[in-house]
Structures are given as C-alpha cells and as structure tokens.
Amino acid sequence: MESNTPLASRxxxxxxxGLGLGSALLTPAPLSAASHKIRSDEYWAxxxxxxxxxxxxxxxxxxxxxxxxxxxxxxxxSSRPTFDLTVPGHGEYSVMNTFAQEGFDVWTLxxxxxxxxxxxxxxxxxxxxxxxxxxxxxxxxRETGQQRLHFFGESSGGLRVGAYAMVRPDRIDRLxxxxxxxxxxxxxxxxxxxxxxxxxRAHNRRLRDRDMIRSIFTRDRAGTSDPAIGEFLADQExxxxxxxxxxxxxxxxxxxxxxxxAKVLAPVLLVRGEYDGIATVDDLSEFFTRLPNGDRQFVxxxxxxxxxxxxxxxxxxxxxxxxxxxxxxxxxxx
Numbered sequence: 186m187e188s189n190t191p192l193a194s195r196x197x198x199x200x201x202x203g204l205g206l207g208s209a210l211l212t213p214a215p216l217s218a219a220s221h222k223i224r225s226d227e228y229w230a231x232x233x234x235x236x237x238x239x240x241x242x243x244x245x246x247x248x249x250x251x252x253x254x255x256x257x258x259x260x261x262x263s264s265r266p267t268f269d270l271t272v273p274g275h276g277e278y279s280v281m282n283t284f285a286q287e288g289f290d291v292w293t294l295x296x297x298x299x300x301x302x303x304x305x306x307x308x309x310x311x312x313x314x315x316x317x318x319x320x321x322x323x324x325x326x327r328e329t330g331q332q333r334l335h336f337f338g339e340s341s342g343g344l345r346v347g348a349y350a351m352v353r354p355d356r357i358d359r360l361x362x363x364x365x366x367x368x369x370x371x372x373x374x375x376x377x378x379x380x381x382x383x384x385x386r387a388h389n390r391r392l393r394d395r396d397m398i399r400s401i402f403t404r405d406r407a408g409t410s411d412p413a414i415g416e417f418l419a420d421q422e423x424x425x426x427x428x429x430x431x432x433x434x435x436x437x438x439x440x441x442x443x444x445x446x447a448k449v450l451a452p453v454l455l456v457r458g459e460y461d462g463i464a465t466v467d468d469l470s471e472f473f474t475r476l477p478n479g480d481r482q483f484v485x486x487x488x489x490x491x492x493x494x495x496x497x498x499x500x501x502x503x504x505x506x507x508x509x510x511x512x513x514x515x516x517x518x519x
Contacts, residue, residue, distance in 0.1 A: 221246065223285045228328070230294075232320040238301035239321055240265055241328075242281040243290040252358070253331045254284050254510065255322070256293040257314075259340030259364070260433040261393050261401065263300025264293035266421040267339070267494065275413055280337075280494050283503050289510075290329055294321045296345075298430045308389035310432030311443050314345035315352065322349075322356055333358040335510050339494060340364040340463065341433035347444035354450045361506050363456040363493045366464035367472035369441040374404070374462040374491075378438045385435040390428040395419045405490035406460035414495050446472050452480035454509040456502065458489030482509060 224245040230237040243251060258267045270278040277283060281291045295302040296317045298309045307313055326332060335358050338346035343362035350357050369375045384391070399415040436443055453476050457469055466485070473483045484505055486498055493502040 221286065223282060228324060230320045230324040232297070232316055235297050235303040235305060235317075237297065237303070237317055237321055238264075238295040239292060239324065240269070240281075240294075241290070241292045242269070242285040244285060244288065248288070249330065251288060251290045251329075251331075252510070253325060253329050253334040254289040254291045255325065255334045255336050256280060256291065257318070257336065257338035257342035257346050258293070258296070258299070259338075259342045260437075261397070261429055262418065262422055263295045263425060265295075265300070266418055268293050270414075270418060270421065270495065272411075272414060272417045275411055275417075278414070278495060278499065280503070284507070287507055289335075290331075292321075292325055294318070300425055306389065307430070308432035308435065309430035311341065311344050311348055311436045311440075313432060314341075315348045318345060318349040319353065322353070326356070332356070335359045335361070337361040337363070337506065338365075339492065341437060344433070344436070344443055347449055350451060351445060351448040357451040359452045359454070359510055360449065361454045361456065361509065363502070364458065364461055364463050364491050365455060365469065365472070366437060367442055367444070367446070367468050369437065369464065370468055371465040372463055372468070375438055378434055382435070382438050385431040385438065389431055391431050391434065392427060393422075393429040394427045395423065398422060401492060402490070402495070405458070405462045409458070409460060409488055409490040409498075410492065410496045418495070444472075446475035447477060449476060450478060452478050452509075453482075454506065455481070455483045456493055456505065457483075457485050458491060458493055458496070459485055459487050460490045463491060480512075 222245045223242050226241045228239040230239060256268045258264045269281040272278050284291045294317060296309055296314050297307060298304055322334065325334065333356060336346045343365040346360060350360060366372060398419040402410040402415045455469060455473055473481065486493060486501060489496045489498045493499065
C-alpha cells in the first residue's frame with residue numbers, strides 16, 4: 186500500500202516545561218513528493234496460552250537503524266481499524282502508512298479479547314494490557330534489534346502505555362498520549378460511564394454495536410470528524426463481533442489513577458482534543474506538571490474531540506507527533 190499525503194501544519198496550542206499553556210505555529214519540514222512502497226507483515230506473540238496478533242508496516246528498503254513506533258489502541262476498537270483504516274475517497278487515515286513513509290518501523294497490537302487475538306474469559310483491564318505489551322515488545326525487539334521504542338497510546342491505550350512505562354522504562358524512548366485521563370475528575374464521559382459501573386463489575390463484556398461506534402465521533406462535538414468514518418470503522422470492527430471487554434471501562438470509572446506520572450521517566454507528549462470529554466484540562470495539567478522529565482509537551486488540538494487519529498484535524502496530529510519523535514537531543518554545555 187502506498188501513500189503520498191503530506192503532513193500538514195496548522196495552529197496548535199502547546200505547553201512545554203517551563204513555559205506553561207500557550208500557543209505556537211508549528212511548521213513541518215517539506216516532504217519529498219516521491220512515494221515509496223510499504224511492506225507489511227503479521228506476527229504472533231504468546232502471553233502464556235494467549236496468542237496476540239501484531240501488525241507491522243515500514244518502507245521496503247534496508248535500514249537497520251529505523252526507529253520503531255508502537256501504536257496502542259483503546260477500549261472499543263482493535264488495532265488495524267484504529268491505526269490502518271482505509272476509507273476510499275476520503276483521504277489518508279492510516280497512521281501506519283503515514284509514519285512508515287516518514288521512515289518509522291510501525292507496529293501495532295490487538296490486545297487480549299480484541300481483533301484477531303485470543304478470546305478468553307478475562308475482562309482485559311489495564312494490568313492485562315501491560316502484560317500484553319510485555320510479550321509483544323520483546324518480539325518487536327527481537328525482530329528489529331532496537332532496544333528502545335517510541336510508543337503512542339490513544340484513550341485507554343495511553344493508560345496501558347503509561348502503566349507499561351512505569352515497569353519497563355528501559356524499553357521506552359519517547360511517549361505520546363492522546364485522549365488520556367489521569368484522575369478523571371470533572372470528566373463528562375467518565376461520569377456517564379460510571380452509571381454502568383455495577384454492570385462493568387458484574388460482566389466482562391459490554392455491547393459495542395454500530396450505534397456505539399458512531400457515538401465515538403458525535404458524543405463530544407459533532408462536525409469534528411467525517412460522518413463516513415464511523416461507518417467505515419464499524420464495517421471493519423464488527424467483523425470481530427458486537428461485544429468488547431469491560432476491563433478498561435471499569436478501571437477508568439473506578440480505579441483511577443492507574444498511571445503515576447512520577448514513575449513515567451521518558452519524554453512525554455500529551456495531546457488533548459479541544460472538545461474531548463474524557464478528561465479536563467485541569468486533570469491533564471496536573472499529570473503534566475508531575476512528570477519528572479523536563480522534555481515534555483502538552484498540546485491542545487483545536488476543532489478536535491476524542492479521537493485525534495480519525496478526526497478532521499488528523500494531519501495536524503501527524504505533524505505534532507512527528508516533530509516530537511524526531512526532536513534532536515538538546516545540546517549539553519561543557
């Protein structure tokens with residue numbers, strides 16, 4: 186599969202350590218108009234008896250030093266519909282294509298009870314997701330030879346990544362979180378989910394039908410995504426059934442915080458959609474200020490709701506993440 190969609194620059198609100206919340210115009214370096222062929226491969230990792238599906242994309246050219254970017258999905262969708270969605274006639278939506286063209290070795294994973302991975306009786310909570318990442322990352326390390334990986338996690342995928350980073354800091358290069366939540370205080374989305382808390386505790390599955398998938402793009406602010414995307418996403422995701430695990434919803438409504446920012450040692454980019462109801466600016470600002478690494482940024486994307494990867498402003502997100510992941514290391518005065 187090929188892609189030649191350029192990364193776009195738009196105005197973003199950005200907070201960096203020592204500067205506080207503010208705004209900056211970000212200008213990406215121009216990309217070559219040439220499009221390169223992308224290679225894709227499938228893998229399986231084992232977590233005990235559980236088989237975990239992994240998918241990989243990168244340019245079909247030799248490069249032993251290609252940086253690895255690992256993408257982690259959220260509570261209601263599996264990996265490839267989230268990060269490698271093809272929507273004919275609606276432009277590029279694949280984060281995997283975009284960053285493979287940028288020179289990254291891009292991987293993603295179906296967590297236990299999602300997508301192509303094994304179905305079990307478990308509820309696939311955040312702790313289970315950390316164990317999934319432990320197994321998957323070691324496979325990636327063996328295949329690529331890279332000891333440290335960049336990670337991106339959206340929504341509960343960010344919680345999985347953050348919790349993994351606390352226990353395996355040696356595997357982390359740079360971290361990107363979007364649609365993240367820390368303590369959940371003041372979250373309109375989590376307040377609605379909390380009404381079903383008894384159901385999440387009593388059952389390991391919840392309904393995820395076409396209407397629920399559509400609601401992801403309308404519940405916070407209609408008009409921040411193409412209405413066709415919910416339909417294409419549902420077409421792909423419902424192949425795996427109309428139920429998904431309750432574990433991450435239970436953690437997000439009853440067990441926050443699950444990520445201690447003081448134990449997240451790597452550089453962090455924290456991205457929030459302007460209208461995202463999953464977390465308030467105050468909640469994320471507290472997380473941001475408690476991060477120990479001075480190499481950190483907090484970006485608020487305008488005209489964006491919960492999903493930054495499938496919204497109308499997704500090209501802005503590609504640029505913001507690319508800039509963070511390719512940021513040169515600061516000079517050290519001697």
